[in-house]
Amino acid sequence: MSGDASDGELVRRVAAGDTEAFSGLVARHRARALRYAVAMLGDRADAEEALQDAFVRAYRGIGSCREPDRFGAWFLRILVNRCRTRAAARRRGAALFVRDDLAVERAAARPDGDPEWREEIQRALARLDALQREAFLLKHVEEREYEEMARLTGARIPALKMRVKRACDRLREMLREVDHDRTG
C-alpha cells in the first residue's frame, strides 16, 4: 500500500513506469504544497491550478529527480517556479487577496484555529512585494535553510536575507495595526 512506501521508493517506482504510484506522492505532499501556494498566490483556485501543474511537471520529469529521498525539496523548487509563472501571468497587477471561505470554515472547526486571524495574516501577506513574500514563506513556513533557498530561487543569500527581514518588518507593522483594531 502506497501509504507505507517512502518518497524514494515511490519516485523510483514512478520512474520505472508505475504511474499510479505517483498518487502516493501527491497525497503525501499536497497539503503542505498547497499551504505555500495559497499563501503565495492569495487565491485558492490559482493555487490549486499551480499545484496541479507542478505535480504534472514533476511526473513528466521524474527521471531528473536525482535524489529520490528528497522529493519534497525537489518538488518545492518546481512549485516555487510555477507560482512565479502564474503570478506573472495574472492580469491584475498588485498582489491579490481573495477570502478563502473553505479554509475559514475548516479553521473555525479546529480548536486552535482562528479564522479571522488567519484572514488578516493572508491579507497582510498579499500586500508584500512578491519576492519578499516568497522568501518569507520559504524561510518561516517551509523552514528552509538559506543555501537551499538560494538554489530554489536563483537569488543570492544576502539578497534573500534582506527580503526576509523586510518582509518580517512589514508584516509586524501591518499586523500590529490590525491587533490594535481587534483588541482596542
Next chain:
Amino acid sequence: MNGRIAAVAAAAVLLALPPALAAQVDRLAGRVDERTLAAVTALVDSARASGVPATPLVNKALEGASKGASGERIAAAVRALAGDLAGARVALGPGASEPELVAGAAALRAGAGPAYLARLRSTYPRESLVVPLAVTADLVARGVPADTATRTVLALMHEGVQDADLVAFRQSVERDIALGAPAGGTAAALAGAVITGEPVMPGNNIPPPRPRKP
C-alpha cells in the same frame, strides 16, 4: 591542368550550368584564381547532381578567398562541405530546405551521425529542423560529447520544447561550461531543468557529484 585550359574548362562548365547556379559561381570571379574557380565550379556542378545547393559551397569558397587561403585549401574545404551536404540531403530527404541542409551538414561534421538526422526527420516530418540541428552542432563544438548532445536534443524535443527554448538551453549549457562544469553532465542536468520548468540559473545546475564505483 594549366591556367589557360582551366579557364576554358571553367567557361564550358559555367555555360552548361543553369543560370541561377552560374550566377552563384560568378560571385567568385575576381576573388579566386582561374584554377580554383574551375575546381569549385566542377564541384558545384557535381554536387548539384546529389541535390546539394550551390550557395553554401560558394560561401565556403568566398570565406577562403577572404581569408587569403590557397586554392588547394579552398577546393578541399568545398569538397568536404559538399560531402557533408550530400549526406544531409540523403538523411533529411528531398524536401529539406537549404538552411536545414546547412545545419544538417554542421551536425554531421560535429559527429552526430546520419541516423540522428534521419530520426529527427521521421519524427518531425513537417517541421523545420534548422534549430535542433544547429543546437546539436553548437553543443558538440563546446565540448558536449556527440551522443550526449543528440540524446539531449531528442529528449527535449520529445517534451515539446520549442526552438527559442532550445536556443536558450544551449546558451545555458555554454554558460555553465564556461563556469567550469563538465560538459556532458551539465547538458543532462539542464535538460532536466527545462522539462520540469525550474528556473535555469548560471552555475546553478552543476549536477551533484556521483558516488564513485568501487
Next chain:
Amino acid sequence: MSAELRLPVEASAGFEARVMAAVRRAPAPLPERVWAWLGEPRALAVSPLGGLAAAAVLALLFAGGTWAALRTARAPVAAPAAAAQPAGGAGSVVTFVLVAPRARTVALAGDFDGWDRTRLPMRRGASGLWTLDVPLAPGRYQYAFVVDGRQFVADPSAPRAVGDDFGEPNSVVTVSGGAPRGAGGAL
C-alpha cells in the same frame, strides 16, 4: 503568526483525482535509462574544455593585444542567437557586438554577405564597443569580425563552428523562423 501559516491547507474535494487524471493523460516520463545515459560520463571522461574556455576568456581579457573581446553585461545583445527570436517566420534583426577599443575598423563578414571584408562595417560606440544590426532570413550562418581589415576574430559570446577550414575559427548564428512544433513520438 508563522505557526498559523504552518498549518497545512486542505485541498478541495477531488483535487487528487484531478491531478491523477492529468498525470495519466501526460506523455510518459522519459525512461530512467535515458536519464542514466544522459548523466553517465562517457569514455572521454571530464572534458577539459570547460576549464580551457574559462581560462581562454581570462587570457583574452589580460592579453593586451590589438583587441580584447569581453562578454558584455547585456547578454541578450551580445549573443546574436538570443536576439534572433522568430517573428512570424520572416527572420529577425540580429545585433552583433564586439569590444575592441584599440581597433581602427571592425567589419562583419560571413555567409550572409559573401565574406566580404568591407561590405558591413560596424559602428563604433563608447569605450570601444562596436555594433551592427543585420536583418537575416531564417537559417544558420557562419561569420567572424574583421579587425583593421585583415585580422579575423571569432565572436566570444557566440557558439563556434565545428572545426575550422582555414585556420581561423568562425562563429555561428542561427535564426529560427519555423512554426511551433508538436511534442515528438517514440524515443
